[in-house]
Amino acid sequence: MTKLKWGMIGGGEGSQIGPAHRLGALADGLFEFSAGALDHRPDEGREYAQRLGVATDRAYGDWKEMLEGERNRPDRIDLVTVATPNSTHFEITRAFLEAGFNVLCEKPMTMTVEEGEQIVRTAEASGKLCAVNYCYSAYPMVRQARAMVRAGEIGKVRLVVTNFSHGHHGDAADAENPRVRWRYDPAMAGVSGQFADCGIHALHMASFICNDEVETLSADFASTIAGRALEDDAMVNFRMARGTVGRLWTSSVAIGRQHGFDIQVFGETGGLRWASEHPNQLIYTPVGGRTQIIEKGESGLHDDAQRLSRVAIAHPEGFPLAVANIYCDLADAIRGQSRDGLPGAADGVRSMAAVHAAVESASNRGAWVDARPPMFR
Amino acid sequence: MTKLKWGMIGGGEGSQIGPAHRLGALADGLFEFSAGALDHRPDEGREYAQRLGVATDRAYGDWKEMLEGERNRPDRIDLVTVATPNSTHFEITRAFLEAGFNVLCEKPMTMTVEEGEQIVRTAEASGKLCAVNYCYSAYPMVRQARAMVRAGEIGKVRLVVTNFSHGHHGDAADAENPRVRWRYDPAMAGVSGQFADCGIHALHMASFICNDEVETLSADFASTIAGRALEDDAMVNFRMARGTVGRLWTSSVAIGRQHGFDIQVFGETGGLRWASEHPNQLIYTPVGGRTQIIEKGESGLHDDAQRLSRVAIAHPEGFPLAVANIYCDLADAIRGQSRDGLPGAADGVRSMAAVHAAVESASNRGAWVDARPPMFR
Amino acid sequence: MTKLKWGMIGGGEGSQIGPAHRLGALADGLFEFSAGALDHRPDEGREYAQRLGVATDRAYGDWKEMLEGERNRPDRIDLVTVATPNSTHFEITRAFLEAGFNVLCEKPMTMTVEEGEQIVRTAEASGKLCAVNYCYSAYPMVRQARAMVRAGEIGKVRLVVTNFSHGHHGDAADAENPRVRWRYDPAMAGVSGQFADCGIHALHMASFICNDEVETLSADFASTIAGRALEDDAMVNFRMARGTVGRLWTSSVAIGRQHGFDIQVFGETGGLRWASEHPNQLIYTPVGGRTQIIEKGESGLHDDAQRLSRVAIAHPEGFPLAVANIYCDLADAIRGQSRDGLPGAADGVRSMAAVHAAVESASNRGAWVDARPPMFR
Amino acid sequence: MTKLKWGMIGGGEGSQIGPAHRLGALADGLFEFSAGALDHRPDEGREYAQRLGVATDRAYGDWKEMLEGERNRPDRIDLVTVATPNSTHFEITRAFLEAGFNVLCEKPMTMTVEEGEQIVRTAEASGKLCAVNYCYSAYPMVRQARAMVRAGEIGKVRLVVTNFSHGHHGDAADAENPRVRWRYDPAMAGVSGQFADCGIHALHMASFICNDEVETLSADFASTIAGRALEDDAMVNFRMARGTVGRLWTSSVAIGRQHGFDIQVFGETGGLRWASEHPNQLIYTPVGGRTQIIEKGESGLHDDAQRLSRVAIAHPEGFPLAVANIYCDLADAIRGQSRDGLPGAADGVRSMAAVHAAVESASNRGAWVDARPPMFR
DSSP states (O other): OOOEEEEEEEOOTTOSHHHHHHHHHHTTSSEEEEEEEOOSSHHHHHHHHHHTTOOGGGBOSSHHHHHHHHHTOTTOOSEEEEESOGGGHHHHHHHHHHTTOEEEEOSSSOSSHHHHHHHHHHHHHHTOOEEEOOGGGGSHHHHHHHHHHHTTTTOSEEEEEEEEEOOTTOOGGGTTSHHHHGGGOHHHHTTOSHIIIIIHHHHHHHHHHHTOOEEEEEEEEEOOSTTOSSOSEEEEEEEETTOOEEEEEEESOOTTOSSEEEEEEEESSEEEEEETTSTTEEEEEETTSOEEEEETTOTTOOHHHHHTOOSSTTSOOOHHHHHHHHHHHHHHHHTTOOOTTOOBHHHHHHHHHHHHHHHHHHTTTTOOEEOSOGGGO | OOOEEEEEEEOOTTOSHHHHHHHHHHTTSSEEEEEEEOOSSHHHHHHHHHHTTOOGGGBOSSHHHHHHHHHTOTTOOSEEEEESOGGGHHHHHHHHHHTTOEEEEOSSSOSSHHHHHHHHHHHHHHTOOEEEOOGGGGSHHHHHHHHHHHTTTTOSEEEEEEEEEOOTTOOGGGTTSHHHHGGGOHHHHTTOSHIIIIIHHHHHHHHHHHTOOEEEEEEEEEOOSTTOSSOSEEEEEEEETTOOEEEEEEESOOTTOSSEEEEEEEESSEEEEEETTSTTEEEEEETTSOEEEEETTOTTOOHHHHHTOOSSTTSOOOHHHHHHHHHHHHHHHHTTOOOTTOOBHHHHHHHHHHHHHHHHHHTTTTOOEEOSOGGGO | OOOEEEEEEEOOTTOSHHHHHHHHHHTTSSEEEEEEEOOSSHHHHHHHHHHTTOOGGGBOSSHHHHHHHHHTOTTOOSEEEEESOGGGHHHHHHHHHHTTOEEEEOSSSOSSHHHHHHHHHHHHHHTOOEEEOOGGGGSHHHHHHHHHHHTTTTOSEEEEEEEEEOOTTOOGGGTTSHHHHGGGOHHHHTTOSHIIIIIHHHHHHHHHHHTOOEEEEEEEEEOOSTTOSSOSEEEEEEEETTOOEEEEEEESOOTTOSSEEEEEEEESSEEEEEETTSTTEEEEEETTSOEEEEETTOTTOOHHHHHTOOSOTTSOOOHHHHHHHHHHHHHHHHTTOOOTTOOBHHHHHHHHHHHHHHHHHHTTTTOOEEOSOGGGO | OOOEEEEEEEOOTTOSHHHHHHHHHHTTSSEEEEEEEOOSSHHHHHHHHHHTTOOGGGBOSSHHHHHHHHHTOTTOOSEEEEESOGGGHHHHHHHHHHTTOEEEEOSSSOSSHHHHHHHHHHHHHHTOOEEEOOGGGGSHHHHHHHHHHHTTTTOSEEEEEEEEEOOTTOOGGGTTSHHHHGGGOHHHHTTOSHIIIIIHHHHHHHHHHHTOOEEEEEEEEEOOSTTOSSOSEEEEEEEETTSOEEEEEEESOOTTOSSEEEEEEEESSEEEEEETTSTTEEEEEETTSOEEEEETTOTTOOHHHHHTOOSSTTSOOOHHHHHHHHHHHHHHHHTTOOOTTOOBHHHHHHHHHHHHHHHHHHTTTTOOEEOSOGGGO
16 A cells, blocks of 8 residues: 655644644554645745655745645645644635645634635535544544444433643743743734633534534633733533533643643433543443443444554553544545544534634623534524 | 530431531540430431430420520530521521520521521621531641642632532432432522532632632523423632632532542642542642642641641541531630631621522523622622 | 440550541540540640540559559440550550450550460450451451452452552651651561561451461561661562462652552452552452442442441541541440451451561561461461 | 665564554654565565555565565665564574664563573674663653653662553453463463563663662562463562662553553652553652652653653653654664663563573572573673
């Protein structure tokens, strides 16, 4: 089986997300790193791509050059990852889709709902894949949770409670650090800070595991450090289409929380709990029974969880392999095998609709608002 | 030092809270169990009290008989614990205060804010103690948290996040069990179910550790099991007097959570976390530093935490000793030594104001409302 | 039901074990604190006893005075707790047994095997109870483990692994502190340091849960801090009568371990794990199945575990209540109701035999030796 | 930078270790999978290698064919991984070293000490790398522990305690399963079962973190399931060259333990703890101070730990990335940059010497024996 050809835009030297994408794309030997425009500084980007093994003529200075370079090659890339600053996702993703490339876009897919709906339509028109990197959904135990809910193993879902809290922006002395500041500056981050950055992972996870969609929400935002125009802490209550009650807390000033992303799902006949810092276990309690620990890789898992358990039980698999699972599913999808769990453009636009709804609600003292994109109402 | 004399109303055979009060009152040898009206069935109550060592003439059939019996004795009880059904707390507590007894009332202290304000005034007029059993506040590590906040060790508090979730009412098949049903029936439970039952512990804890009071709140209530008139799940956002943002989730349908009462406090220079299921540790992270585990009984604790650490470090102390700590503080207070941490009638009325505010907000789609009792506005 | 009368020898002001015994004896209202000789300094002991509520004429200066004072009283104590320095346990326990008192002796019961055998015989001759305070065995979840093993729920026990490690003697700068030093000085501590101090708790626990006795052992001792004549770290391998393999590690220089007492029991059809720092849970895995968390107080526990679960599920119960459970069982036993789990003089002498066997083995490069007292061979 | 060429022997379809090696070798894009003899069934091996992207002419039927095929190619592989049955490691590793290939050999490197010493000498003579896959040593937090010990941050090491226990061979009904049985059959597994299989990982880890070597040991072996000629449970006490006391327990019948590999290191001024199931944290306690949690990727780690922290703090990295770290170090070493932490043939022969010493000790009732290979005495 020959490898698929993969390119990346963004993810330059020193970026956080670049290494995760490279590890994810390469780990299974399904893709080769064939092209890249890795840095907003053209020379640095070209040099870094070559250092990573990309051929000289495919180490590009920017995404437009890459689009032109790749579009007419017979050996053009099969997939491009867009890992650039958020405000550029829309333009780049749309352009590559229109040129007939499959795209994996970092979240948030776009800045507005309208842009998001355009991407959905462009992807449909192109017949190409547009995936969004909600990579936490690709942990085996998250897939197990989703499959258990689908199979009715906890009954109708009454309640989902999810948190994504960290404290890495909790130091006021560090608030002017450009790597922190932009996230709370509307000129760069758009309408929302922490909710758009981390909260949408949690909101997507709720939909993903519950097999359901958010319909309405009410939000309370707070900016706890002086000078922040956007929220660094948010609470969002929501309701899903099948009546499930939702609670979502996200914070970047929760000093001591490192990566406090977790989710609890409570149904009529059982409860589930999963935490991203210990991703290889899923905690399950049948109503009236004892709490059980479900281990990644144990026998009897649902198919999708078993398939994505790579190494033996209790040998932990972490974030890079979750990203790799996204790439595995993408490789399968590119080759024509549909993969149910793969987050797509519809998920991306739903997130943006939720972000804008939360902003609207928070600025209206928590009024309940419709959280759906117009196209899905 | 002679023992103080103690009586209890309610807490009959098979009750959950009775054993905790008896263990708490007796453990330190500060009180003797001198009088009781333990059951709504007079004979059963008298018999049980005698079995527990109460003298025949002080084993009463009901609280009125006990009030009459005790009020004129030269050796009358120094403290009465009111552990009867919630709707009777007000009447009994008021009567005993008026007769000059010190009272420890179970929560909720009253059913209405007006009653709560009456208790505050009655206690003031009587010059007697009226404590409310927010016993979680008496765990040594909770006292340590409060002292750390007071001493400025985490800076100004930005955010407090607290949960009190369990799943013991999550079985729909069990919902008609009278021990469960009354909690969701307005005729018996009043205006609120889970928030009044468990949420107010969490709300009190937030005030207690933050040394601050809740001013406004917005609530989202849900009844996830058919036939429940009152909420079994609630989310309350709040703001405190000094600007702290608060988040409180409480649930009784969180299947798999046994006693999920925890609190996180985030300040300018550090974060704290405490969980009631592992009460002997306090987790502390200084901003920019490593997470540390503070152990009950370690050297260098704040005074109140040190005083209430009874046995050697890492020998766990649990719920009965937390209740015992309340009784220790009460014994000291009865003997004239003021104890700062002891929850009082003001705490009781604040809780009722918050309950009514939450109900009002929840029935107005989350409108923000004043959460303070009129007397403290 | 009138209270039993209780006296204590040792446990003076500032002692570690005194508060645990007082909380344990008083918590359930089964005993009243009637007599005491609490300190090796007679006046301090008398004064402290009175401060704790003991009548003047029963606040004694030493144990001999107490023995004389109590032996002829019509209201003499029903139980005496011996919590004096280890080397005095034998003499005091024997004298009180001979005078017809029930005794709860702190561990180690004696310094030699011969003394231990004398105590067993004296107790038998007197017809009185001689209990030894292996109080960890009275945690409800330890009783549950014992009952599960008895009921065959994990099949024949193949292997038991237990640790009791702490780091409180790990600071060489503190080694000359008299509170630490005596433990490693043969003149005061006898033949063994850490193994006799903590290891025997673990060894008793292994026997207790497995319902079996240690027959042979091989030991490796180490003194890791210069100047210590006795071991501060020990590993003991053993075999039990029914063939179970045992492993026991104990240390006082394990810096960072606070109270690392845990036990794992592995049988043909399942495994169990319990840890003293989180005593309210028992971890159970059936062979080929998922790990389950058994909670103190859950429905369906074995009788003894249910009986000793005092407050509601997930309200933690700690060390003082484990001691209280010993006192509850003693009160029952004094009143004639036999209590199977109560550790007795036979347990005490078995511990001393194991200590002496371990010393012999360790000084013979780990030779396997008989660990049983001659009377039980 | 062009990729290095990599080949694998063994690791065929369905093997446990194959996927870990492929993920490890490919994840960083440093190697390409150029050659393989993956199965003892030639056709299956050739077919599977091609399916994984190996060119037809380099998909070999067995290792000898591969050696012949590769040795004269100008583009011959830069590294071969030997992941065949244990008894074949020696012959294959020696042959490839002699032919001038770099080798990564799975553990155990050989079956006898003599073979191990031959490999050491062959590797020296060839000037090629011979690494052994003690991959747990490549977790960032293990490197951090090693660096902390080296830097004197816990003082002189007094004591190291390590366990590697699991329960996956604890089902007697499964004991005749060929995947389990061979491990306890001397004809296939050699002189030792569980100690040779898992214990040597723990023993290597002790040496690795302590920067020291095992000199003498005493072992107690047990076969807890009828019909097993080799041990399924072992306890090994040891002493290291600088006087450190060691304790090592390993078991395959510890039902409920999934991958209970952990290590605790106690020095004069602090203690460390690491567990393979939660590999991204290192627990550190300074003497007299509070326990701290060191997180993978936090600022201020030692160089080697920082270098191998791939993605942002608290994004877990698991077993496949630990293996990838071995391959990264190998790639560096092949390119001439020495990597201190890379386990080599000397580690391999030390393990075999320890295995044989443990067997000798266990069959002599725990006699203390020299655990060093003759060449290192």
